[in-house]
Amino acid sequence: ILNVEQSPQSLHVQEGDSTNFTCSFPSSNFYALHWYRWETAKSPEALFVMTLNGDEKKKGRISATLNTKEGYSYLYIKGSQPEDSATYLCAPSTGGGNKLTFGTGTQLKVEL
Amino acid sequence: ETGVTQSPTHLIKTRGQQVTLRCSSQSGHNTVSWYQQALGQGPQFIFQYYREEENGRGNFPPRFSGLQFPNYSSELNVNALELDDSALYLCASSLLTSSTDTQYFGPGTRLTVL
Numbered sequence: 001i002l003n004v005e006q007s008p009q010s011l012h013v014q015e016g017d018s019t020n021f022t023c024s025f026p027s028s029n030f031y032a033l034h035w036y037r038w039e040t041a042k043s044p045e046a047l048f049v050m051t052l053n054g055d056e057k058k059k060g061r062i063s064a065t066l067n068t069k070e071g072y073s074y075l076y077i078k079g080s081q082p083e084d085s086a087t088y089l090c091a092p093s094t095g096g097g098n099k100l101t102f103g104t105g106t107q108l109k110v111e112l
Numbered sequence: 113e114t115g116v117t118q119s120p121t122h123l124i125k126t127r128g129q130q131v132t133l134r135c136s137s138q139s140g141h142n143t144v145s146w147y148q149q150a151l152g153q154g155p156q157f158i159f160q161y162y163r164e165e166e167n168g169r170g171n172f173p174p175r176f177s178g179l180q181f182p183n184y185s186s187e188l189n190v191n192a193l194e195l196d197d198s199a200l201y202l203c204a205s206s207l208l209t210s211s212t213d214t215q216y217f218g219p220g221t222r223l224t225v226l
Contacts, residue, residue: 031211043114044217051212093211099168102154
């Protein structure tokens with residue numbers, strides 16, 4: 001069973017703060033890492049798919065980096081806004097397919 | 113919106129009963145994956161269907177079964193329901209099955225087993 005860990009479990013920040021979370025996963029048999037944002041009562045929304053060591057992706061104020069050799073990825077949010085409040089999930093895919101193994105997520109709450 | 117729909121939204125069953133959950137994939141997608149999210153956990157992979165054939169299965173017992181239809185919609189069936197089956201069930205569709213293909217999720221079906 002693949003062990004995917006995310007930290008912190010939850011985070012409360014003020015509007016305008018920048019924040020980051022960590023996703024750790026086994027570096028062996030790695031193919032790709034997926035990040036999702038999941039707002040309450042909505043569908044999980046795909047943010048990034050990352051494959052290469054040193055990869056960096058950006059979408060607006062959100063960016064992510066990937067280290068496949070040591071098995072971790074960071075997600076950064078610059079200037080957090082209340083609409084960023086959500087659970088952020090990471091999921092490596094292994095075995096060459098897109099069957100995802102999710103971490104438990106980081107729950108972010110951005111307060112005014 | 114992802115274009116992936118699931119029905120029903122909520123469902124209450126009693127232990128021992130059987131349940132069928134449904135998923136309509138995004139237009140053009142031929143792959144559907146099902147996940148179970150129990151309280152306090154991340155979604156866990158149940159199985160995947162590609163062009164109507166099972167294409168991989170997670171660590172779930174045989175009483176969890178599925179189907180994919182020619183229009184690529186899918187069903188998840190659970191027999192002999194147990195209390196621990198109470199969870200949010202998510203389906204996700206994708207165009208292909210490679211590791212970099214994004215999966216687009218539906219909003220889920222909340223199953224409560226009493």
